[in-house]
Structure formats: structure tokens, C-alpha cells
Amino acid sequence: MNNHIKKISVFFALLLVLVIAFPLAKAQLDVLEGSLLGEEERGESLVGNVTVKNTNVVTGINDITLTYNSADFSDGQDNITLAFSHNGVSFDLGANGSQVVTLTVTIPSDMDLDRYTGTVTVTGINDANLSETFKDTFTLTIDVRPTDLCKDGRVGDKVLGRVNNDELNIDDIDDPNEDDNFKPLETIDVGVNVDNDADEDLEVEFKAFLVDKEDDDVLAEFTDVADIDENDDLDFDGSLIVPADIEDESTSRYAVYVMASEDGNEDDYCDWEQIDIEIEKDNDDVVVDKVIPQEPLVCGVSSEIEARIVNAGGDDQRDVSVKLFINDLKIALTSAEFDLDKKDTQKVLFDLSLPKTIAAGTYSGRVEVLDEDGAVYDRNEARKEFQVTVECGTQSGGTGGKVNAALSLSQSSFTARKDSAITTIATIKNTGDSAKTFILRVTPVGDWTEPVEISFSLAAGETQIESIALAVEKEGNHVAKVEVLADGQVVATQTFTVDAKEVVSGTGSQDGGITARTVSTAFKEQLPLVILISLLALAVMILLIWLIASSLVKRAKGNGRGLREIKEGVKGKRR
Incomplete structure (x- = not known):
């Protein structure tokens, strides 16, 4: 019996030794935060805390350090520190x-926009056994976000220094998908689901951006605003055009960023999220980026349509040409050939001269x-x-087609010098059956004049004559619209044109494209004065001729008398 008791006592003594000795030999190092997520714009810093704890109640841990692999926070050129x-x-x-460690993250000003994730390792030495080390790790994720995207960062995620509210969040990006590929001028469809888990209804502003992550440049964007009830969600859809x-x-340079916030x-x-996309280019790929017609095109006046052509491919292009068609106006024009290196843009101008006989319209x-x-590029x-809108100076009626005013201009086409003035006389008649207050409005197309x-006011049937004087401030072919308004509605319209040049040309264009000599408007206005000056000059010239002739005649008579006197003197001496 005693031997049995002794064996039991020895067993429990050994067990007690093990219980006491185990924690002495095995101290534990623990980082209470398993992961941290931080975000900021490039060129900025952010701060957060982690707590390092020794979970052993007996043994200490010495020489504790925190280290990380800098390659985890690098874009290949710059490093987050x-x-x-x-x-x-x-x-x-x-x-x-335990010890609270403050973590400061510094983002270089040229850092690529992206998500950077790495492991931070915490290491210490067992105070009871210096040959034994302990370590723990935590994951650190840093989002370098575009400028002004959620200006204070996400509100509602585990962000350094922010609480986890999860009140408004982007639940899912349906489109585009990760690493979808697109070519220049293709459309990126964007579809996103947004949850409102707040305890109130929200007016939500949704934005989508196509972003160059290297340069922090927004290349395309769209915005939508909609109401989302509390504890409800909504799908937002839109599109972005690749420039x-x-x-x-690139397979990594570009991304679509989406953002949802309470409006204002x-x-x-x-909240915001991003998804990377790929941009691919064909070797031979030339596209029409924009077509910019002069608005409006005016009958009988030289006008321009501009086409901007971009080499969106990977190779230089030679002998490129551009065609323009307006079939209903029987217009088909082809540009001269030109070379276009990759990434370059060429502006092509088409000059049009529309006859006065065509109908106004779109x-x-x-x-x-x-x-x-000579083949169209395969895109x-x-x-x-x-x-394009065409205007031909025809008069239009007011609301409902009822004409209650008539408008005519004394002159609707001018040739003038830059920095000169033009004048046209507008005659306005109230053709309605009651008195009206009218506004005569002259609106230049462009900024060539004010x-x-x-x-x-005019009684029914009454006529008003107004002189319109305009300063011609720029060279070029200009158009102005003259409108008569009554009760806020345009009731009559005319247009006039101005061909403004530094030196007035002596040629012009008539219907059918026939070139004819013309006299400039400025010369016509000064013609009476020119005639008067010419007559005065002629009179002065006649007077001068008469005076000169009279002087010559008198001198000739004087010379004759002298000669006779000399002869008489000679005869007297001979006697």
C-alpha cells in the first residue's frame, strides 16, 4: 500500500515539474493584429499600430525586432518604406x-497606383534560453489610390486609423473582368453592385474611371447618381472609351476604378475598388478619333470639317489617306496622302463650298x-x-408655325478687312394682329465679334428699321445669326456672312462655283468720295495748265517787242 502511494506521489510530482517547466522553456511571441490594410495617395504617409505580446507568464523575450522584405512593397523602381x-x-x-508598435508607411510621389501586400516578421530571443528564438508575422496591405478617389480613404473598411462600419460598400464588380483586354477606342462596359447597409436612405454618387497607374492620370470617366434605400442595393451601369x-x-499599367459615396x-x-485590365495594340491600326464640323455650315460660304486621325497601332504607317462622304449633299472628298508614326495624331481639314440652292437641315x-x-483599315x-447642320439664311416662323414677324437684311454677305466695321440694315415688321415687344438679337458663330x-415695341402692322454695326476682330470666314424674338420665342431668323482678310481679295465665288471679279464692300462705301476727289484733282490740273500756258504766251510777246527794238537800233546806227 505504501509503495503504491509513493508511486502515485512521484507521478504527480513529475507532472507538476512538467507543468511548471514547460512555460519556462516555451515562451510565446504573438502579434494581436493578424493583418492590416492601409491606403493613401502617392507622396503621402499613413500611420497605424500593432500590438506585440509575450503570452508566457514566466519567461521574458529579449531583442524583439520587426523586419520586412522591401521587394513586397516595390513597383520595380520605387519602394514604399x-x-x-x-x-x-x-x-x-x-x-x-506587451508593447504597442507604431507603424509609419511612406509612399513615394512617383509610386505606381496599385495594391502592395507583404509580410512583416516579429522576432525575439528566449530570455531563459538565448539560443532559442521566437517569431510571429502579420500581413500588411497598402493600397496606393488615385488622387481624389475617396479623398479621406474608404469609410467602412479595416483601414489604418478607421473603424469598420461597412455602411456603404461596393459589393461586386460584374464588368469588366480581371485582365479583360481592350484596344484603343473600344468601349469598356462597367457594371457594379452597391450595398447600402446604413440605417438611412442615401443618395449615392457612383463614378468609374479608366486610370493610367504609372502616371496617376484619369483617361476616361463617367458619373451617375441614384437613391438607394437603407438595407438595399443597386446595380450601376456605364461605359468608358479607351483613348x-x-x-x-500593357498587361498591368491600366485599371478601372469604381467609387461609391453619398452625394456630397x-x-x-x-468605398472604392479597382480591377486591372489589359490594353493591346495591332501592328497596323489607324483610327478616326474625332470629326469636328464647323457649326453651322452655311450655303454659299467656304466651310471646314476637321478629322483627327490617330495611329493607335504598334507600327509606323505610310501613305495614309482620309475620305469624307455626305451622300445627301453629293459630297465625296479624299485627302492627300500622309505618313503617320505610331502614337502620332494627324489633323485633316476638308474645305467645303455649299451651293445656295440646297435645303437647310441636318x-x-x-x-x-x-x-x-487604298483599303479601309480593318477596325x-x-x-x-x-x-452637320446646314443653314441657308431662310426665314423661319415662330411657335406652331405661325409667323408674327418678318425680318429682312439690306446686305447678307460682306467682304471686309480685319479690324474694320460692317453695317447692315435690319427691317422688322410686326405681321401679327396685336402689339408686341420684340428683341432683335445678333449672335456671332465664334468669337469674331461681339x-x-x-x-x-411694334403695333400690329408697324415696321422698325435698325442699323446693325459690328467690328470685325478676326480673319476668316464668319457667320452671324440675326433673330427676332417675341414672348421668349424666335419668330424670324436670317444669317449673314463675313469674309474677313488682312488684305481684301478681288475674287469671289458665285453659284455653280464660277469665279468672278468683285468690288470690295469697303470700296463701294467710299466710291462717292473717290469720284469727288478725282474731279477736284482734274480741276486743279486744268487750272495749272491754263496758268502755265498764259505765262508762256506773255513771255513770247515780250521777246517779240525786244527783237523789234534791237532791229530799229541797228538801222539807226547805219544811218
């Missing part, structure tokens, strides 16, 4: 002790870009449709 602030380079923790002159083909209140509700046109073989974006407004 981490600084750990505590008591010295390393610190010790007694049994069951024709996007810089490089990013401080309380804001016409559809098309521009195509052709390769050196939908090598063709672009456009519309607009004019004149207000007056």
Missing part, C-alpha cells in the same frame, strides 16, 4: 508583457481612313459617322 517606432531599435518583453492615343500596350458627403460614406456624313493600298473605329441685342 516602413518605419517602426518603439523603445530603441529593439525592445524586450517581460513575462506576460485612341493611349500610351502603351465622402467623409461619412465612401445631314449625316462619314469619315474613313485608308491604308497605303470599326477606322470609320466614324457624324452629323453679340448685339436691341429691344423695341
